[in-house]
Amino acid sequence: AQSVTQPDARVTVSEGASLQLRCKYSSSVTPYLFWYVQYPRQGLQLLLKYYSGDPVVQGVNGFEAEFSKSNSSFHLRKASVHWSDSAVYFCAVSYTGYQNFYFGKGTSLTVIP
Template structure:
């Protein structure tokens, strides 16, 4: 079955440290993949999305993600985390019918 898996329910990093949030996908062919962020009591906002092509995708607020077919992964990275990045991050894939299916989310906590 096609899916995305986020193996880390919670991640804690110190402000200014680098960040990697993991996403593994299971998909026939090459998927369209997305990272969304959800701030407290808000809807989901797009960080970045992957089209087949350049494996490294740049997003908003200094986020980037790298697609790896060999590892079936689409990990999210940021070089230096800010306290405002405290949120829940969702990886998702888009079905052939343009429906987004989400992973379980990773809650990021930023320590001062």
């Protein structure tokens, strides 16, 4: 069965520090991969997505993610975080022929000024 694991429920970093949020998926085929962000009292917003090609994809607000087929992972990175990046980040996957998403449980990021 397909699943998405975000092993870190909470991450705290200082402003200006680098960031990596981890995501691993479990499936026999390579899915479509997404990272979403949710700010307080808002819906989810797409940060970036990966379909194929270059394993490093760029997203909004300086975020990028790297796909690794060998590790079944799609980790999110940012070189220098800002206090406004504090939010919950969700990793999600979907598959050809099935439009629904499988979401991870999310990682709550707190950036300390």
